[in-house]
Amino acid sequence: MKNTTPEGSVLVRLEQLCKSFDGEQILKSVDLTIRDKEFVTLLGPSGCGKTTILRCIAGFENPDSGTVFFEGKPMNAVPPHLRPVNTVFQRYALFPHLNVFDNVAFGLRIRKENERAIREKVLKMLAMVDLKGYERRPVSKLSGGQQQRVAIARALVNMPRLLLLDEPLGALDLKLRKDMQLELRNLHKQAGTAFLYVTHDQEEALTMSDRIVVMKSGTIQQVGAPQDIYNEPANAFVADFIGEANIFDATMPRDKEVVFSGAAFPCVDQKPSDLVDVVVRPEDVEIVSPFDGTVAGEVEASLFKGVHYEMTVRVGEDQWIIHSTRTCSVGEVVGLRVTPENIHVMRKMFPTPENEIEVTVGEDNQVSFDGRSFTLPAAPAGAKVTLALSPDDVELCAEDEGVFTGVLDSVVWKSNHYEMILVSQHRRWLIRSQADEQAGAVVGIRFAPEKLRVLTAGGEG
Secondary structure: OOOOOOOOOEEEEEEEEEEEEOOEEEEEEEEEEEEOOOEEEEEOOOOOOHHHHHHHHHOOOOOOEEEEEEOOEEOOOOOHHHOOEEEEOOOOOOOOOOEHHHHHHHHHHHOOOOHHHHHHHHHHHHHHOOOOOOOOOEHHHOOHHHHHHHHHHHHHOOOOOEEEEEOOOOOOOHHHHHHHHHHHHHHHHHHOOEEEEEEOOHHHHHHHOOEEEEEEOOEEEEEEOHHHHHHOOOOHHHHHHOOOOEEEEEEEEEOOEEEEOOEEEEOOOOOOOOEEEEEEOHHHOEEEOOOOOOEEEEEEEEEEOOOOEEEEEEEOOEEEEEEEOOOOOOOOEEEEEOOHHHOEEEOOOOOOOOEEEEEEOOHHHEEEEOOEEEEOOOOOOOEEEEEEEOHHHOEEEOHHHOOEEEEEEEEEEOOOOEEEEEEEOOOEEEEEEOOOOOOOOEEEEEOOHHHOEEEEEEEEO
């Protein structure tokens, strides 16, 4: 198909895309645009909806609601073979009984192009992917990287407007992955085709992309250029998922000042609220004398990582990770300093500092919510009240031992504890814990009923 879209104009638009499998919602009202000739990466943990977006664009899945537009035209009813896209899968899906030339030529022959044109296009594409001279080689005799290039050549030779790549480097070893990252970026520039790339590898996304779309639990958390995603993450999940980060609970008494780790730090942000999260990248922490730092702490560990030392410094109850070309001895007391430009303030992911539950008090101080009943220390019968439960008082346990059960939607290390958000059947729970659980785990939670506090009291029910 001839490219008639001006470079940079919108090629694909997803509008309120929703998709569920077996009652579980995988995509939740996703809006996204992909511009012509752009390299966009969908980045996120397993199960966040990346591949489902890819399959909806390709036509392999139909969304439950919402629309896929291509150059402004709705594509939901268009079958996959009529969409101007091609897909490269992680396993490549090459035809083992065909040689390299015939694998690449397959789509052109399906379109019944003449053999002279096919030969010209295939040879040109093989030269582009650095496989000139491999035309008659059986694909079974190729290395993993060579097979991947054959799969890309087969997809690109049909001149798609958009190339979809579903973790195509996942089966390669580390060195080959890094080599292929650069090759893919160069191929994208040569081909003049928009790429939509799916990965859970942060380095791949940062290395190759024009824009990164960070996803969690079927929703888009942030869209931006790699440097913006890294330097100005939208929330603690993005900061934690992209590279290494020191993330702190903080307060913001005024604009351009934030308090964390026991000290007030100047910053460049306006105050979004009293309680905020702060991210400081390890390479942005300067080690100075204990008297010159904003805070001081003791070096607990130091590890040589090739181009820098990675050190852990204990500041009060907080643990700082620092990357520096300067090495310090374990047990040494050092000062830490961060310039205002390197302190990034973020809104908290949970709307309140505690778990809040609205209930009506029954007889004998009984309240019920989410199918369970609890007794409060004291409350007037019939009153509508808001209960508060500290995230420190919510205990993780086995699924069958919990008062409530749910899925851990987010797990972020916050300098001295894990901050978790658990999604149960009826609500989201904020948890602070030392337990090292993984996001996506199904767990139980429990708490002592006496920890429920009446935060506010309304009128009679």
